[in-house]
Amino acid sequence: MSGLTLHGFRYSVYVRAARIALHERGLDYALIEVNPFSGANDPPNPHPMNRIPVLNHDGFRLFETLAILDYIASFPGPALIPDDPKRRARMWQVQGIVNSYAYWPLVRQVYVAGAWDRAVGRTVDQAELDAGLTAAGPVLAMLEDIATEGLALSGPVTLADIQLAPMIAAFATAPEGAGMLARHPVLSRWWQAMAERPSVTTTDAGLPVDSTEG
Ligand SMILES: N[C@@H](CCC(=O)N[C@@H](CS)C(=O)NCC(=O)O)C(=O)O
Structure with a gap:
């Protein structure tokens, strides 16, 4: 293959x-x-x-x-898209949340300012970091509610888990992001379980060591 x-x-x-x-x-x-x-x-x-x-x-x-x-x-393997209409709808809802509301604050603001820039020795843009943390609040709250309900981010891995995991991983690389995630217990437990999957550990690039990478 x-x-x-x-x-x-x-x-x-x-x-x-x-x-x-x-x-x-x-x-x-x-x-x-x-x-x-x-x-x-x-x-x-x-x-x-x-x-x-x-x-x-x-x-x-x-x-x-x-x-x-x-x-x-669509390649052979365990279903990554649920058959159940409510589970499938929640999965797509998480995808929408991830693309529309999560990516910018979690990754482009909190991860970049709070983790990447620190790793490469740049001055942290505190205003950007704070703006990202503020915008991340409702996003994490929505995801906590969905994980608590148990139709998505709960149980067998779906495309929602797969798309969200790298963004939560990036967000939690910044200490401020990790602190905010810890205040969402169900989402934190979901992330702990995802973080142990071989597919997740093997794709972890870590942080850059200098500013030549971006
Ligand atoms: N809608 C695209 C978004 C992909 C995307 O924005 N990727 C980022 C990297 S994480 C990128 O290519 N950024 C380049 C840029 O913003 O110029 C998708 O779902 O694939």
Whole structure:
């Protein structure tokens, strides 16, 4: 089952979601490192909007993480999309929350200011960090409610768990994010369980060591 190639930046949360899905399915794939933030376009990014990830399966090129996850879920293995209508609807709801409300504050604000910039020795942009933490509040509250209800983020892994996990991982890399996550006990327990999965540990890129990476 080869012929799968993923273009992506190792620190990208969206790329990590695609990689987690590939690992959950036990699929071999080649990873081509593309950093859309570098401005170099070397190697060239096949994504017309210079985003990542891009999956290529024997010439079938696919971008947009939701579509990529849906495609990977169609390979043989345990169901990653529930049959039950309420569970499936909650799964897509989490995907919507992740894309519309979670990515920017959790990753681009709290992770970048609170973890990445510290790791590479930049001055922390406290205003950006604070704005991210403020915007993250309702997002974590929504996710806590959903996990508590138990139709998603609870039980067998679905595409919702796979897409959310890298964002929570990034958020919790910043001490301020970890502190806020700890105040959401059900979501914290969900993340502890996800963090132990081989698909999640094996796709952990850690933090960059210097500012040459972004
Ligand atoms: N809607 C896209 C979003 C992907 C995305 O924004 N990826 C980030 C990396 S985590 C990216 O490529 N950023 C480049 C940029 O913002 O210029 C998807 O679901 O795949």
